[in-house]
Amino acid sequence: MPSQSRLSRPTRRGLLAVGGALGAGAALAACGGNDKSAGGKAEKASEKSGPWSFTDDRGTKVETKAFPKNIVAFTGTAAALYDYGIEVKGVFGPTKGKDGKPDVQAGDMDISKVEIIGNVYGEFNVEKYAKLVPDLLISNMWEKDVLWYVPEQSAKKIYQLAPSVALWASNTNMEKALQRHAELAAALGADLKAKKTADAKARFEKAAARLRAAAKAHPEIKVMIGSASDNLFYVSLAKMSADTLYFQELGVKFVEPKVDAAGFFEGLSWENVGKYKADVIMMDNRSAVLQPKDIANKPTWAGLPAVKAGQVVPRTTEPIYSYDKCAPVLEDLAKAIESAKKVS
Structure with missing residues (x-):
């Protein structure tokens, strides 16, 4: 959330x-x-x-x-x-x-x-x-x-x-x-x-088809949804958010953490950040949380296979729900999966 x-x-x-x-x-x-x-x-x-x-x-x-x-x-x-x-x-x-x-x-x-x-x-x-x-x-x-x-x-x-x-x-x-x-x-x-809305919706539908195809062509690629704070690394459950549930429905394979009572995510201490294996990590892009550059000096983070392979991408954690803004989100994830190597 x-x-x-x-x-x-x-x-x-x-x-x-x-x-x-x-x-x-x-x-x-x-x-x-x-x-x-x-x-x-x-x-x-x-x-x-x-x-x-x-x-x-x-x-x-x-x-x-x-x-x-x-x-x-x-x-x-x-x-x-x-x-x-x-x-x-x-x-x-x-x-x-x-x-x-x-x-x-x-x-x-x-x-x-x-x-x-x-x-x-x-x-x-x-x-x-x-x-x-x-x-x-x-x-x-x-x-x-x-x-x-x-x-x-x-x-x-x-x-x-x-x-x-x-x-x-x-x-x-x-x-x-x-x-x-x-x-x-x-x-x-x-x-x-209006033409702009119609064009944006068509782009979104095309992007959804591309992501579905990418997921089908690369079923071995597993994605982890992450968010970082000073003391904890949060791994989110895909089905709990509208965006990642949709990606999952399109065929994307996600890490499934043991979530907390609220049901959204699991908080891991930094020494346990390697608990789950992932080939691509989607990192929360919001201004209130730490970004990959902020945690680059944490050894356990730097040692993750996806990080070493350069397979860390931003996640638009709170999408702007217009077709114009959601189409690029799907395109970026499709591109990440298409180009990812199996590292986990």
Whole structure:
């Protein structure tokens, strides 16, 4: 699952964040896209009127008296909507790095045009949120009925300010998650028949076929899903996240760790990092976790066969669920498997 801070006493949700099983003006909301948008121009919220409704992945029929204009969303979800031409007014979750540049989860969004309600795990400025006069709150869901990056301690206050929409990032696969995000975008005014969206979907389907073929041609290649912290190396269970479950359904062979009570991953001490044999290692690419360059001096890591063979690739742990952003994820994994040597 997602991440943006290291907690000294992580709760179950915090562990998912750290381990990674698996982040303006008054009418900014659902207005049209620009050249970078995958979906082309969306219908402006100001041009829509009357009541609005959408049934989310909790099974909740979310209703508003007027078409949502002021949307606040988890950064990755906002980035997906942006690719369909839907802009939000505020975001929460990993958005801006210490260098001021957009976090990987911000996608193509211009982060200077959104209000950042919270930038790290556990941070959500309720006062800033209220000042935006939100019509709708949108986030991913890794555990049933729990919106990602909405802090438990202030959730009640937050939910009182606007209706919320939750879409699964686990308990589903990437293909279905993409469909649901597209359906939400369409409900908010996106044109799913726009050329950019159609082209992106075609690219995704082609990439999925390529990954299936690569997995079939190289059944001997085993992939490990990793995420690093100072004290532990987390090995994730593929079926628990929408992206890796889909890769598994396409035929990719994954290491299967003995997961913790939450069911997402197994935490290994660095002296035990070689517990599982793998030919390719997919490493969590989120800003809150250590990257391969940060752990290069750890002997047990450096000694892994996949590391010595140079078969370590980034994993987009929290995909931006638009076809435009997911197609390259499949292409990169297909390429890694196609070129990998059996080393374990």
